[in-house]
Amino acid sequence: MEGVLLSNISKRFQVDGRTIGALKRVKLSVPKGAFVSIVGYSGCGKTTLLNVIMGLQHSDEGSLFFDGMDGRTAMVFQEPRLVAALSVEKNMALALKHEKNPARKEMVLDHTLEVLGLTAFRKALPCQLSGGMAQRVALGRALCREPELLLMDEPFGALDALNRKRLQEELVRIYLDREITILFVTHDVAEAVLLGRKVCVMDQGEVRLEIPVPLAYPRNPGSAEFISLREKVLEAILREDGSVLPHQTTESRSV
Numbered sequence: 001m002e003g004v005l006l007s008n009i010s011k012r013f014q015v016d017g018r019t020i021g022a023l024k025r026v027k028l029s030v031p032k033g034a035f036v037s038i039v040g041y042s043g044c045g046k047t048t049l050l051n052v053i054m055g056l057q058h059s060d061e062g063s064l065f066f067d068g069m070d071g072r073t074a075m076v077f078q079e080p081r082l083v084a085a086l087s088v089e090k091n092m093a094l095a096l097k098h099e100k101n102p103a104r105k106e107m108v109l110d111h112t113l114e115v116l117g118l119t120a121f122r123k124a125l126p127c128q129l130s131g132g133m134a135q136r137v138a139l140g141r142a143l144c145r146e147p148e149l150l151l152m153d154e155p156f157g158a159l160d161a162l163n164r165k166r167l168q169e170e171l172v173r174i175y176l177d178r179e180i181t182i183l184f185v186t187h188d189v190a191e192a193v194l195l196g197r198k199v200c201v202m203d204q205g206e207v208r209l210e211i212p213v214p215l216a217y218p219r220n221p222g223s224a225e226f227i228s229l230r231e232k233v234l235e236a237i238l239r240e241d242g243s244v245l246p247h248q249t250t251e252s253r254s255v
């Protein structure tokens, strides 16, 4: 299978003399071109998993394979992490600094600004942007790398509902337009089902369950199929945790 393959990946941290197993023999396959959502309770190892795949942290054990992929990987974080002194276009151009051909550099930059509706703000500084726009710039910077693999760590978590919805729609459009593989971490069960072709449920450092989402894009969160899948994912998370959330509606549940 072409794609990213994790085989028995483990990662431990030492905190105050205690050993924390952040990842415990994680097995996961992400086929090339797939959109995979990862959900799970806070602290279950989602960020560590992305960091290991990105190469920001080394695993203690296990193997990571990129089969049939060229290794071009980009990551988007919960906060935009823009350089305050640089304009929108200069922030995005940071991802193109290895591009030798100036015409191509300009073309990728112009195209990405346009796709994300940022052309009119290309000269703006980060302090002149709204939260949604800043996150769009962060996504643009990642896309300028023309990644085969895009890792997203709760990228829309800090946005208001409207901006979040817009960016979710834009991300699906970008995914369908490009041959890109996406691994998307979220606390929001509905977002996981809205975006992923597969939802992986993590618990205490393990990928416990993989639930396929066989719905066409764009998805309708009000449809019976969507609601049933959302419930299935939620039940899987609660089953792993062994707890109940008595006062929350399924609409609002995030983990």
Ligand SMILES: Nc1ncnc2c1ncn2[C@@H]1O[C@H](COP(=O)(O)OP(=O)(O)OP(=O)(O)O)[C@@H](O)[C@H]1O
Residues within 6 Å of the ligand: 013, 014, 015, 020, 021, 022, 040, 041, 042, 043, 044, 045, 046, 047, 048, 049
């Ligand atoms: N640099 C670190 N040093 C020590 N412990 C860490 C470090 N990074 C993560 N951990 C621990 O590893 C475990 C997994 O953390 P991780 O950030 O991957 O979880 P998460 O599922 O992404 O959580 P959240 O949803 O809250 O972001 C947690 O117990 C955390 O305290």
